[in-house]
Amino acid sequence: MKKELAKTYNPKDIEEKLYQKWLDNKYFRATVDWSRKPFTIVIPPPNITGQLHMGHALDNTLQDILIRFKRMQGYNALWQPGTDHASIATEVKIIEQLKKEGIEKEDLGREGFLERAWKWKEEYGGRIISQLKKLGSSCDWDRERFTMDEGCNKAVNKVFVDLYKKGYIYKGSKIINWCPVCHTSISDAEVEHEEKEGHFWHIKYPVVGEEGYVEIATTRPETMLGDTAVAVNPEDDRYKHLIGKKVLLPIVNREIPVIADSYVDMEFGTGVVKITPAHDPNDFEVGRRHNLPEINIMNDDATINENGGKFAGMDRYEARKAIVEELKELGLLVKVEKHIHNVGTHDRCKTTIEPLIKPQWFVKMDELIKPAVEAVKSGEIEIIPDRFNKIYFNWTDNIRDWCISRQLWWGHRIPAYYCDSCGEIIVAEEEPSRCHVCGNTNLRQDEDTLDTWFSSALWPFSTLGWPEKTEDLEYFYPTDVLVTGYDIIFFWVIRMVFSGYAHTGKKPFNKVLIHGLVRDSLGRKMSKSLGNGIDPLEVIDKYGADALRFTLITGNAPGNDMRFYWERVEASRNFANKVWNASRFIMMNLEKAELTKTIDENLLTPADRWILSKANKLVKEVTDNLETFEIGIAAQKIYDFIWEEFCDWYIEMVKPRLYNDQDETKTAALWTLQHVLTVSLKLLHPYMPFVTEEIFCTLQEMTGLKEKDSIMISSWPEYNPDWEFEKDAESIELIKEAVKGIRNVRSQMNVPPSRKAKVIVVSDNERVKEIFTESKAFFAALGMASEVLVQDDKSGIGEDAVSTVIRGGTIYIPFEDLVDIDKEIERLEKEKERLEQELKRVNGMLSNPNFISKAPESKVAEERAKLEKYTDMMKQVMDRLESLKK
RNA sequence: GGAGUCAUAGCUCAGCUGGGACGAGCGUUCGCUUGACGUGCGAAAGGCCAUGGGUUCGAGCCCCAUUGACUCCACCA
Numbered sequence: 001m002k003k004e005l006a007k008t009y010n011p012k013d014i015e016e017k018l019y020q021k022w023l024d025n026k027y028f029r030a031t032v033d034w035s036r037k038p039f040t041i042v043i044p045p046p047n048i049t050g051q052l053h054m055g056h057a058l059d060n061t062l063q064d065i066l067i068r069f070k071r072m073q074g075y076n077a078l079w080q081p082g083t084d085h086a087s088i089a090t091e092v093k094i095i096e097q098l099k100k101e102g103i104e105k106e107d108l109g110r111e112g113f114l115e116r117a118w119k120w121k122e123e124y125g126g127r128i129i130s131q132l133k134k135l136g137s138s139c140d141w142d143r144e145r146f147t148m149d150e151g152c153n154k155a156v157n158k159v160f161v162d163l164y165k166k167g168y169i170y171k172g173s174k175i176i177n178w179c180p181v182c183h184t185s186i187s188d189a190e191v192e193h194e195e196k197e198g199h200f201w202h203i204k205y206p207v208v209g210e211e212g213y214v215e216i217a218t219t220r221p222e223t224m225l226g227d228t229a230v231a232v233n234p235e236d237d238r239y240k241h242l243i244g245k246k247v248l249l250p251i252v253n254r255e256i257p258v259i260a261d262s263y264v265d266m267e268f269g270t271g272v273v274k275i276t277p278a279h280d281p282n283d284f285e286v287g288r289r290h291n292l293p294e295i296n297i298m299n300d301d302a303t304i305n306e307n308g309g310k311f312a313g314m315d316r317y318e319a320r321k322a323i324v325e326e327l328k329e330l331g332l333l334v335k336v337e338k339h340i341h342n343v344g345t346h347d348r349c350k351t352t353i354e355p356l357i358k359p360q361w362f363v364k365m366d367e368l369i370k371p372a373v374e375a376v377k378s379g380e381i382e383i384i385p386d387r388f389n390k391i392y393f394n395w396t397d398n399i400r401d402w403c404i405s406r407q408l409w410w411g412h413r414i415p416a417y418y419c420d421s422c423g424e425i426i427v428a429e430e431e432p433s434r435c436h437v438c439g440n441t442n443l444r445q446d447e448d449t450l451d452t453w454f455s456s457a458l459w460p461f462s463t464l465g466w467p468e469k470t471e472d473l474e475y476f477y478p479t480d481v482l483v484t485g486y487d488i489i490f491f492w493v494i495r496m497v498f499s500g501y502a503h504t505g506k507k508p509f510n511k512v513l514i515h516g517l518v519r520d521s522l523g524r525k526m527s528k529s530l531g532n533g534i535d536p537l538e539v540i541d542k543y544g545a546d547a548l549r550f551t552l553i554t555g556n557a558p559g560n561d562m563r564f565y566w567e568r569v570e571a572s573r574n575f576a577n578k579v580w581n582a583s584r585f586i587m588m589n590l591e592k593a594e595l596t597k598t599i600d601e602n603l604l605t606p607a608d609r610w611i612l613s614k615a616n617k618l619v620k621e622v623t624d625n626l627e628t629f630e631i632g633i634a635a636q637k638i639y640d641f642i643w644e645e646f647c648d649w650y651i652e653m654v655k656p657r658l659y660n661d662q663d664e665t666k667t668a669a670l671w672t673l674q675h676v677l678t679v680s681l682k683l684l685h686p687y688m689p690f691v692t693e694e695i696f697c698t699l700q701e702m703t704g705l706k707e708k709d710s711i712m713i714s715s716w717p718e719y720n721p722d723w724e725f726e727k728d729a730e731s732i733e734l735i736k737e738a739v740k741g742i743r744n745v746r747s748q749m750n751v752p753p754s755r756k757a758k759v760i761v762v763s764d765n766e767r768v769k770e771i772f773t774e775s776k777a778f779f780a781a782l783g784m785a786s787e788v789l790v791q792d793d794k795s796g797i798g799e800d801a802v803s804t805v806i807r808g809g810t811i812y813i814p815f816e817d818l819v820d821i822d823k824e825i826e827r828l829e830k831e832k833e834r835l836e837q838e839l840k841r842v843n844g845m846l847s848n849p850n851f852i853s854k855a856p857e858s859k860v861a862e863e864r865a866k867l868e869k870y871t872d873m874m875k876q877v878m879d880r881l882e883s884l885k886k
Numbered sequence: 887g888g889a890g891u892c893a894u895a896g897c898u899c900a901g902c903u904g905g906g907a908c909g910a911g912c913g914u915u916c917g918c919u920u921g922a923c924g925u926g927c928g929a930a931a932g933g934c935c936a937u938g939g940g941u942u943c944g945a946g947c948c949c950c951a952u953u954g955a956c957u958c959c960a961c962c963a
Contacts, residue, residue, distance in 0.1 A: 008925070193960080200963090218963060231963095265962055273963045282961045342960085390889065394959060486958085516891095521898085523956085555899055555911070560891075561957090563898065567912050574925045585922030630902075636910070648927080652920095659921080740929095746917095747929040753918055784920085784928095841906070850943035859905060859944095866906090 009580035011544025014694045019133060027712055028138045030078035032475045039075035040479040041067055042460050042509075043139060044492070045147060047086035048121055049093050052131035054518035054526060054552075054564060055485060057536040061549045062515060062631065063483045064137050068686040069626050071138070072716040078476050079138060080463050082145035083125055087411035087452040088182055088348050094120055094410070110409050117410045121146075131537060136545045136689045138712070145463045147455040148412065155462035156412045156455050157429040159503055164416075164427040168364045169404075171416075171425070175277075175284040176403050178356040179346040180302035184407040185360050187451060188400060189491050191344040191353055198341050202270065202334035203327055205230060208246040208255055214239070215334055217269035219341055220279075221327070222320040224249065225308045226297040227256055229275040231286060234260035236271055250332050251323065252309065259290050278357050294357055302354050316354070361405040361414060361448070369396050371501040372494060381497060383512045384629050385559045388486060395490040402495075404451045411449030418444045457495035460508035467503075482509040485517060486559065513629055516561035518552070523563055534564055546688035547573040553687065554635045575639060576691050579684065582647050583695040586673045587702050589658050593670045595703050603668040605657075606775065609725035610732035611650040614641065615676045620719040622683050638683050646676060649736065653778040660777075674703055679717045731771040735779055738772075738811055741804030742783040748827070749802065749818055756786035760801075763809030764792050772809075785813075799884060805831065805876045807869045821884060828881050835874045842867045 006013070022028060030038075041063050046056055063079060071077035094117050095105050105113055129144065145152065163169040176185040201221045204213040214230060227249050232239035239258070246255045263286055264273050277287025277294040287294055297307045304311045304319045311319045327333040344353040373396045375381040376389055383389050405414060417426045419435035426432050426443065434441045458466070460482070464473040478500070484493065493512060500508030520526055526533040539548045550572035556562040604612070618641045625634035650673075657669045677699065685692040689712065696711035708714040742759065751757075759780070761772045772779060772790045780788045794812075801814040802824055845851050845863050852860060 008923080216963080220963085263961090263963095268962055270963095275963090280961080280963080282963075285961085341962085387890070391958070394889065398960080490959095557900070560899095565898065565912080568898080570925075571911055574923095577925045578923065581923035581926085583922085588922070625902090628902090632900080633902075636900075640910085647922090651922080652927095655921090743928060744930090750917070753920060753928075781920090838906090845906090845944080848943060852943085854943050855905075862905085 007581075007584075009544075009577045009691060011540075011546065011576070011690060015134075015136075015540075015545055015690045018690055018693050019136065022138065022710065022712065023141070025710065027710060028079070028140050029142060030076055030140050030476075032471045033076050034475070036074070036076040038476050039067070039070040039077045040080065040476040041078070041481055041483065042080040042463055042479055043082060044482075044484050044488070045082045045084035045145075045456065045459060046128045046132075047089055048083045048125035048128070048146075049086055049089045050128050052128055052135070052536050054534060054536055056128070056132070057135060057548060058515060058518055058552045059483055059485065060132055060135055060137050061552050062513065063481075064135070064549075064689075065553065065631055065686040066481060066483070066513075066626075066629075067138055068689065068712060069716070071712065072682065072685070072714060074715065078140055078143075080143055080145070080476075080479075081129070081132070081137075081139035081141060082143075082147070082459075082463060083128065084452060084456055085121070085146065085148040085411065087406060087408050087449060088184065088186075090117065090120070091408050091410040092182065092348070105409075113409050134537060134540055134545060136549065138689075143463070147452070147459070151465070152455055152458070152462045153412055154429075155458050155466055156450065157415045158467045159454075159458060159499070160415050160450070161427055161429050162503070163363065168368055169361060169427075170364060171359060171361050173357055173359045174362070174401075174403075175281050175355050175357050176360050177344065177346075177353045178300070178358065179349065179351055180300065180354050181349050181351040182346065182408075183300055185358060185403055185405060186346060186353075187403050187453075189453075190347050192347045192350075193342040194345055195340055196343045198339050198343070200269070200337040200339040201324060201327075202336070203250065204332040204334060205247040205250060205272075205274075206332075207242065208248050210245075213332075214242065214247060214258070214272045215270045216272045216274050217337075218274055219339060220276075220320070221323050222304070222311075222316055223276040223279045223297070224274060224323065225252060225304065225311065225319075226276045226278050226295040227252075227254075227274045228277060228287065228292040228295060229256050229259050229290065231259050231261045231264050231273045231275050232271060233262060233264040233266045235262075236264070236266045238271060250330060251326055259286075259292075261286050261289065279355055281355050284355070284357070296357060298354060298356065360403050361416075361446075361450075363402040363404055365399045365401055365498075368498045368502055369399050369494075372396060372498040375497060375501070375507055381507050381510065381512065383514060385514065388489065388512075388514045388559065391486065391489055392494065395494055402451075404454050405446075405448040406451055407447075408449050411452065412455055414446040414448050414450060416446040418446070420444060453491055453495055456492055457499040458503070460496055460500060461504050473504075477504070477508075478506050479509045481511045481513055483513045483515070486514050487517065489514070511629075514559050516556070516559055519561055519563050521563055521565050523561075526564075539569055543569050543573040544576065544690065546576050546690050549689075550575065550635065550687055554632050554639070556632060558629065558632070575643065576688060578643055578647065579681075579688075579691055580695065582642070582651065583677060583681075583699065585651065586677055587699060590670055590674060590699075590702050593667065593703075595667070595671055595674060595705055597705055599668060599671045599675075603665060604672065605665050605668060606725075606728040606731045606771075607650065607653045607778065608665075608668055608672040609728040611646065611676055612672060613723050613725045613729060614645050615679050616720055616723040618683065619679060619717045623716070623719070626686075634683075635687055638680065638687070642680050642684070646680065650676070652782055653732075653775075656777040656781050674699065674705070681711060682714060682717050685711050731775070734768070734771055734806060734808070735775055735782075737806045738804070739779065739782040741806060741811060742785075742813065745802050745804050745813065745827075746784065749815070751815070751818065753784055756784055757813050757815060758787045758789065759783055759785035760789045760791065760797060760812040760814070761809055762791055762794055762797070762812060765808040768808040794883075802827075803880055805873045805880075807872055810876045810880065825881065825884050828877055828884070832874070832877050832881065835870055835877060838870045839867070839874065842870065 067077045067079045177191050178185055198219050200217050200219060202215055202217050204215055206213040230247050242258045243260045245258050247258060249256050275283045275286050277284045277292050278296040295307055297304055299305045302316045304314050306312050346353055376392055417432060419440050421440040422438040424435055424437045460479050461477055464477050466473055496508045500506060520532040524532060536548060547569050551569045621637055622634045654669045657663045657666050681692045681696050693711050700706045763769050769790050776788045797812050799821060800816045800819045801812040802819060803810050803812045842863055
């Protein structure tokens with residue numbers, strides 16, 4: 001019993017079933033096989049807290065396309081999947097959950113909390129994975145990893161210890177970005193700078209021991225509680241005399257020095273800057289240069305601490321108000337100006353960052369970053385599109401030490417142990433049983449965990465077994481391509497690159513494919529707060545995964561952002577439906593046919609050879625495009641080929657042969673249909689895995705020509721240099737031209753398709769006559785002709801006919817009653833005008849001696865051919881006009 | 887203050903290393919129960935390729951400047 005396809009394509013009927021089939025047959029599985037070439041992609045691990053959003057959908061569609069393409073090409077394609085523990089995001093989620101139960105994090109204690117966290121991970125961590133499956137992602141799920149699993153933890157510890165031993169990891173008290181809500185330090189990359197409207201408060205600081213004061217301008221008056229100096233530029237004549245003297249810090253009534261530092265910009269503000277080393281990164285630097293005391297005036301929740309005297313306990317903004325109020329009362333507030341400035345916020349919770357001095361762990365970057373810079377400079381790692389090199393270098397060139405410790409519980413705990421009796425710090429992969437200096441057995445592990453990105457940086461090799469010397473690592477590493485959005489270059493890409501070189505001695509990947517963001521239809525970022533996000537799962541539910549995938553990779557240039565439109569998804573769905581129906585038609589006709597794998601080429605008609613060479617050319621182009629990551633361009637070409645060339649032209653051309661059992665070329669037509677369809681399906685498969693699989697399998701059953709149980713393991717079509725049928729291509733193009741001409745004329749005259757008419761091709765060119773004679777059958781069908789006559793003169797054709805000119809001939813349609821001679825003349829005049837334009841252009845070029853001498857020969861020849869063609873057509877138009885005007 | 891992206895049909899965007907804009911989808915107009923598909927078929931309307939220079943036989947594409955929109959980076963109190 002042969003399978004039937006439903007009338008319209010319904011993705012829901014097949015997607016789940018096919019995905020299950022792929023899983024059951026282990027088609028996604030990749031294992032070491034030295035006889036084959038590997039092709040490896042590691043997934044950017046989605047957060048376990050995450051839900052699939054459009055960004056994931058795009059990112060993973062791109063990866064799946066590349067993987068499926070390479071797999072079909074015969075590579076041993078591994079797509080390594082996994083998830084990220086996402087320290088802050090997850091910890092915040094769990095704290096929220098606990099809050100609902102009225103529990104504080106501290107109530108549970110570290111162990112209790114972690115237990116809850118793991119439970120949460122077990123429950124929700126797999127959600128995004130199942131969503132990725134709905135997209136059709138062909139990851140090797142047997143290899144699924146987690147950034148906090150045992151192997152990754154081992155890798156993290158080893159890296160930490162190694163870097164520590166080499167002096168690249170150190171602990172230090174430096175000013176760091178502190179999030180008062182999340183209660184943790186964060187790295188520079190996690191700080192977002194937002195322009196905010198603020199104020200500029202001008203405050204008088206009286207000079208000690210003499211009359212007068214200096215006026216300073218500040219955006220954060222509350223930090224004056226921690227001021228330990230006032231700075232001026234050493235070149236500033238206005239203030240030179242004050243350098244070395246002291247001023248009295250108002251309210252606090254502390255005497256602080258006036259120092260000179262070139263950091264101060266004379267042009268900006270008043271030229272005098274208050275220095276608060278403990279709460280401003282710049283002031284911190286100045287403070288260290290001048291050995292100033294660092295007075296921390298804040299608690300971890302950004303309330304004022306005991307160093308703030310009577311303001312202690314107030315929130316930083318309350319304190320600001322109170323201090324301004326008091327300054328006013330003291331008569332020390334000169335003025336308040338509006339001021340727009342950049343404020344750093346935490347990218348996760350949008351809280352304004354508070355710079356604080358805290359002991360933290362850092363990775364020293366200056367040496368480590370060097371190979372990462374060199375790799376991209378030399379082209380050993382290629383970033384696509386290459387304009388992102390600049391973003392990459394912008395970050396590497398300005399890199400600062402990476403603050404890696406986080407005051408969180410969910411994450412890799414720092415493998416550093418303190419001996420409280422002798423003060424020794426022991427950094428080791430395994431917890432030491434005793435202090436190697438004093439023998440103390442009561443060691444205390446560092447409370448902090450590591451930045452999430454510390455473990456993600458190792459992802460390309462930790463997932464393959466590193467630090468063990470596994471065969472996987474040897475075979476699949478370095479990976480081939482990394483696919484990710486431009487927003488994550490500095491968070492992740494750079495860190496993977498330097499980590500790869502530092503720990504494996506190799507680059508983590510050869511190429512980085514960067515894509516843009518998916519925005520809403522108004523061009524805004526999709527975000528939770530705006531509520532403008534579109535759920536990919538909803539799209540899949542309504543239109544199918546294939547439609548979503550196709551939509552995401554077409555209609556935009558690499559690296560550029562794209563807007564999401566439902567209309568575009570609909571168009572993609574329509575395309576899937578088109579493929580479905582074309583296949584349905586073909587299979588309908590194949591039912592009774594006996595096909596063989598290859599065909600005797602002598603049986604092929606010009607139309608067959610035309611579409612075969614078109615398909616052949618498509619194979620070459622699509623393959624080339626995919627090799628160079630021009631994924632959207634390739635998709636567009638496949639779309640155009642299937643819809644226009646194959647469906648609208650070839651299938652229509654072939655219909656008369658299919659309906660005529662006497663036609664000895666019918667088998668050739670069926671074979672060609674089947675062959676071109678199969679090639680098209682294969683090319684389309686990476687983009688639309690589900691429809692193509694369903695049709696491919698059904699088609700195989702129908703024809704009995706079985707290649708493989710699944711299209712995804714079938715072989716990628718290969719370009720055949722022998723299948724360039726130039727002559728047939730020319731013939732068919734000529735017929736297409738004629739058909740278009742006829743349709744155009746008919747449409748202009750409002751002739752309904754039901755009214756057939758005789759079509760007479762007049763030409764004195766033997767080749768032209770031959771072309772129309774051999775293709776008469778389908779030319780008649782496409783041109784809505786009742787009968788086609790091919791003759792070499794106009795005998796028998798009266799004035800009551802309309803005509804259209806092609807190269808080498810004129811086509812007449814005697815419509816008798818419908819023909820209005822004046823209108824016909826008008827039409828021909830227009831055609832004449834058009835040709836005149838063309839001739840003018842071509843003649844212009846060809847009469848330019850510089851063009852002839854400097855342009856490439858092929859171009860000149862091309863233009864000459866056009867001249868010939870248009871001249872010929874012009875002559876015919878003129879002839880016709882003449883006879884009508886008589 | 888640096889850097890980048892974008893400006894092409896009513897809308898959203900393609901246009902590869904310079905060689906006539908066959909531009910695509912959607913929308914619009916007209917005509918179609920043409921034995922796969924109305925999620926379709928056929929025909930059409932619609933573009934000074936932001937502006938001003940330059941290079942070139944030839945520029946939407948390369949160079950310079952200008953205008954406008956957006957994004958990223960940056961410690962100006």
